[in-house]
Amino acid sequence: MTVTAPDHGVLFDTSEPQPAKPRRRSARNRRGARGWVIVALLVVVALLMIFPFWLALINAFKPPAEYIENGPIGIPTQLDFTALIEFWTGVDFNQKLLNSVIVSGSVALLAAALSLLSAYAIGIGRIKGRVWILAVFMLAFTIPQEALIYPLFMLARDVGLYDTLLGVILILAVLQSAFGTYMLSSVLGSFPMEVLEAARLDGASRIRILWHIVLPLTRPTLAVLVTFFFIWTWNDFFLPLIMLPSSANQTVSVALGALSGQYTSDPTALAAASLAGILPAIIFFVLFQRTLMRGVTLGAVK
Template structure:
């Protein structure tokens, strides 16, 4: 009898605990939904105005739904700026930079964090200081260098510049992570006869793949959104990127608000897609593979 009463009381306490926990979960969910709506509100306004006519925008303002949906702003920006060509330029530059910068970051960090290169602390400190240098200070030296090399006004110049800039940040981040890498795992691989390259490819990369994926996404988005250095190096219309196309269109014409909204929406869609594809990787830790 006593055991039955005890079990019943425990069941009621457990039920109350679950009820409280569920209520807290609902509160958290509601707060997250509200926060998501606040964050997405500018994007929603941008999307709504991209499908308005200018007369509709002038009559009812930016916060109301359009009376009639139209693609005029999107078509105008698409044709005026030769959007497919600019999109392809941005995609090629951003993808190559992201891949190359990740590869350089991994190789540099493996040498500095795990290989224990002599003076690695000073090297990492130098890389950190280089990351703090503003891009404005790099423009003239880079212009002189690439002008002399015959690479001015080419996509290759932008790829080289941003591969170095992004890999410097990636090296600084990954070297600190690899500096705390479990040595027991590497020693076990060495005992099994693994070389340095095999340890990198079969041990280090699988364990740190989540962090590398995050770097890849960030490098792609950062390069896609870059404006200052491409503005100084890409003069030809056939090599310009989407941010330059948007800025050039604003400078050459008096843009309607709906056309500007359409142009902005088209320019950020690829980065949104990238974040949607890789969003799970953004929340995974460096030791996810080791835990498995």
């Protein structure tokens, strides 16, 4: 209700004030809709990534006649382990699996140790030309293996490490430690110097500081590196293919690559071989995913 006076216009307004429009609610709704769109896109991407593994899983245990009848996408009505058993025994997969475990585990541990020692000297030692040294390490990591394979082949042959697991372990450990050194140097570059000075005043040597102070604090980051190094080495194909020609020293990836042409006419056997090759890496990732996520979270918080 509005009260007016003659020749004076409006004196005062007795009507109740109207509530303001809910702008915050509309902005919140837009953010919520945007979040649902992002979640939907992530679900689609996850399904596309899982789809090849799903095909390998259902076709590895599918009878050949049922594969011809229903195609690769059809769900098998009965489980047939014949293709998997024939592949496992035909290529001596136990030996190939053992070789991959030895190579991948040794490379992961050795590369992590080399990365820690190099990063300790570069990040904490603060040597001259630190930035240029890290640039060289990063350049070494980005060089493709095809450009290095000939000198590595000649060197391994001359020192007697050609066609041996030790030769592949040493080469891959040195190559992958370049990335580990670059990553750990950035972490150790921001290491609290007060802790190190206090340890030096107490008479601790450099080795003792590394073992009792630096190593425990960088253990989550080292766990991430070990996980990455293991998976990268497990999936590496080109270097083991050139450096391990004999069947007794072949890894899983090389065995799968050599047998792909043999099993092209039998899709179920090829699916069984693919499943046998990727299953150990998936198991390793599932077992260490908590360690991996904890190391990434601690690095982000730091």
